[in-house]
Amino acid sequence: MSSELLDALTILEKEKGISRDVLIDAMEAALISAYRRNFNQAQNVRIDLNLGSGSMRVFARKEVVDEVFDPRLEISLEDARKINPNYVVEDVVELEVTPKDFGRIAAQTAKQVVTQRVREAERGIIYSEFIDREEDIMTGIVQRQDPKFIYVSLGKIEAILPANEQMPNEHYKPHDRIKVFITKVEKTTKGPQIFVSRTHPGLLKRLFEIEVPEIYDGTVEIKSVAREAGDRSKISVHSDNKEVDPVGSCVGPRGNRVQAVVNELKGEKIDIVKWSEDPVVFVANALSPSKVLDVLVNEAEKATTVIVPDYQLSLAIGKRGQNARLAAKLTGWKIDIKAETEAREIGIFPRDNEPLLSADDDYEEDFD
Structure with missing residues (x-):
């Protein structure tokens, strides 16, 4: 093996980021393949590479046996002890079988195999790098x-x-x-x-993580995301720190944080609402920007009936039902919206001894 080939291994290690051991293993495998193919040999062989001098030697590995059935793979105990009297049955004897012109033939044949192994190693490195980036943004x-x-x-x-x-x-x-x-x-x-x-909701979440330090450091948590890409999205946010306003953190000074996300998504509208473990409050918040008078909860069917002022009905439902649809995705609850007049007629509003909700009580934002 020429010194130029060794230099090439060094360059590959530096430029491709492939360890020298992987490259040497690829070279040894290639040389064994070249030996068997070009010299019509089926021996169990080992390649000895001298990285200092660039030389190579081929050794046939034969098992010591009492009776030889395959001379390519076995050697008799008698012949083995001619080499070294300490050999016993089941030992392995190595005999040098390097052909005279092996270097030239090996270089030609091994090139393709080495290239393939190097390519596979590169692919493995790229796969390892990107498998850790699944569900991430780039x-x-x-x-x-x-x-x-x-x-x-x-x-x-x-x-x-x-x-x-x-x-x-x-x-x-x-x-x-x-x-x-x-x-x-x-x-x-x-x-x-x-x-x-x-279009994935995860893109919206990662963009907010980039723009909002409080989300990145865990002070504010994005609880859920509902998205109809290119048109409108809703996110719910929460903070265990009572002194932190999760919605205001996402909005940023003069709305610059949420505006950066909107710009990246080419004008997609984003509603930011406050999360609550109480479905009554959460569903009411999720229907922002409409006002909500009351929310009736059916725990068994995970469904809600929402009462809104008559003049707010179309706003609560949204264009082609989008606002209600996104709110349902965001909360995980089915949402049936009824106008105040209808709710009074069927007797489900107002409820006795129950305070009425007001969207004005919650901090919600809608950004174009």
């Missing part, structure tokens, strides 16, 4: 697109953004920088395959 650069996918460069690898994970109000051009949410990392025969999304 900034990528749009490379190209076809009818099914947009291909986004994440540095060492190209990720796939499927059509159903693209925001309907966005148009992507080559060299655009976009933030994406890594939904899945798979191992394939062609290497790691990474799928990303612009």
Whole structure:
């Protein structure tokens, strides 16, 4: 083996981040393959590489037996003791069998095998790096697109953004920088395959973690997210610290924190509401920006009936039912909205000895 090949191993180690041991193992496997293929040998062989001189030797490994059935794999006890009188049955004898022109042939044959092993090692490193980034956010650069996918460069690898994970109000051009949410990392025969999304609720959550220090350090917690990507989203937030306003923390001074998220999502509207373990309060908050007079809870069916002022009915339901739909996703409760007049007619409002809710009591924000 030439010194140039050793130099190449060193360069690969530095540039590709592959350990020298992996590269040496790949080289030994390649040389064994080259020996068996080019010299029509089926022996159990070992390659001895001298990294200092760049030389190589091939040793056939044979088991010491009383009676030889396969001379390629076995050696008699008598012949073994001619080499070393201390050998006993079941020992392994190593005999040098290096062909004279093995270096030239090995270099030609081993190149492809080594390249493949190096490629596999690189893929393994990339997979290990990105499997830890599942459900995380990264900034990528749009490379190209076809009818099914947009291909986004994440540095060492190209990720796939499927059509159903693209925001309907966005148009992507080559060299655009976009933030994406890594939904899945798979191992394939062609290497790691990474799928990303612009519509996943996790993207919204991670964006707030980036923009809001109180979320990043755990002072404020995002309890739930409901999203209709490109149009409107709702998040519920909570803090165990009574001195911290979780909604105000997410809004930021003059709304700059939430506005940064809105800008990244190309104008997607975001409602930030206060979470509560009380479903009456939580459902009322979730229907922001509408006012709520009362919430009737059916624990058995995990359903609620919400009463709102007559003039607030369309606002509570939202365009095409969006506000009610998002509130239901956010809270995990079914929501049936009724106007005050109807609720009075059927006798479910007002309730005796029950205080009425008012959305004015809760701090809620709606950002365009």
